[in-house]
Amino acid sequence: MNTTTLRTKDQADHSLVSMIGGKIATTSNVIAATFGKLHKVVLRAIKSLECSAEFTGRNFVPSEYFDSTGRKLPSYIVTKDGFSMLAMGFTGKEATKWKEAYINAFNLMDSELRRIGEASKQSDKHTRVPLKDAINMLVARSKHLNYSDAYKMVHQRFGIETVEEFSDDQVPLAVEYVHKLIAQWELVEPELLAAPVKNELSEGLRNNIGAMANHMLWLHSWWMAHGPAIEAMNGQTARAVRDHFVDGASVARNVAYTIGEAPPEEFMKNYPWKGDDSERRHYRSRMGVASQSQRGEVPA
Incomplete structure (x- = not known):
């Protein structure tokens, strides 16, 4: 999985958000580590959200990761909207601090991508x-x-x-x-x-x-x-x-x-090259060029 990471000053050991599959996102295991929760608790919280199937499919994408022992475990790729929905259930002063840090990280990466995109457009235009x-x-x-x-x-x-x-x-x-x-x-x-x-x-x-x-x-x-x-x-x-x-x-x-x-x-x-002879004759007749066709001026 190709990702582009962005770190915040407050969280030097964790990449809060990344470019994952062309979208700005984070993961359930990173959220768990950041908010000091067990990963299974975060997974359970995601599964218990009463969101529509469309919203869930768009903002909580099933994925996998390897833990410190090398085991492959389930996780979710979480978009900004998904994080906002999930984080509503996280309360307390510390949780509020991290919610703010995540929102800032999402916005910072979005702003940076827009800047890069605009610079690329200008470069392409010049080229x-x-x-x-x-x-x-x-x-x-x-x-x-x-x-x-x-x-x-x-x-x-x-x-x-x-x-x-x-x-x-x-x-x-x-x-x-x-x-x-x-x-x-x-x-x-x-x-x-x-x-x-x-x-x-x-x-x-x-x-x-x-x-x-x-x-x-x-x-x-x-x-x-x-x-x-x-x-x-x-x-x-x-x-x-x-x-x-x-x-x-x-x-x-x-x-x-x-x-x-x-x-x-x-x-x-619009000539029906792929049609049969009757289609072509009908088309020529409809266009008023049947006589030209008989003289060989229009291909059969």
Whole structure:
């Protein structure tokens, strides 16, 4: 059991409270030693408390400890609320002194943990500044990519849901990835952003470019549906092709919007890849694209 202990000036020989299982707590045997009671008396007092099952389960967790002879004996892990409930039955001047010491110890550790947590948040926030700057640059360079989509791309690439999940070691990798997206977009930007792009391209060329971008986005939609299963079967193979789907979709999206061929991304996102043929036909018909499917513009 991993614990972090905190001692008070008045009780140098006993750790009044500890971090046990991620919570600030003490134990029944420490309480017994502190208040000068037999441990079995404290155990009996806990068992005789007429608390609800929910309160008892949350604040008095069965545990074990070894005594001086090496015997394994039962005990309880007791939270601050549990201690407050239990200590109501401890009376006398000496007991009051120790109740006060426990309450101070609980509050002191809680305050210290909050301070450490806040310092950690500030450190994490500072660490992620380069990533935020890179995202800002990506959105600025890409005329049709918003912040939400940009962060989603990063989240998908690293298999996370929020940037808070990044470790310090991952942030530089994420920054490098975003700069790679920027570089990929800038490769197509000089030719496609020459104003007015839509008017300078022939209709046939614009249609072909739009179709190619749409096909890439369809592949990305398929990958979002089946990629996790492939990664579970063969992570190395999945990682080798994942960036092509994700990065390719980013470039394809920008190209499509630049030439005025907005792709049906909501339709793609909700496409029933895992359904049967009848589900897919029904979905295409409901979205009013059945005719496109017959011409081969929408995958079967």
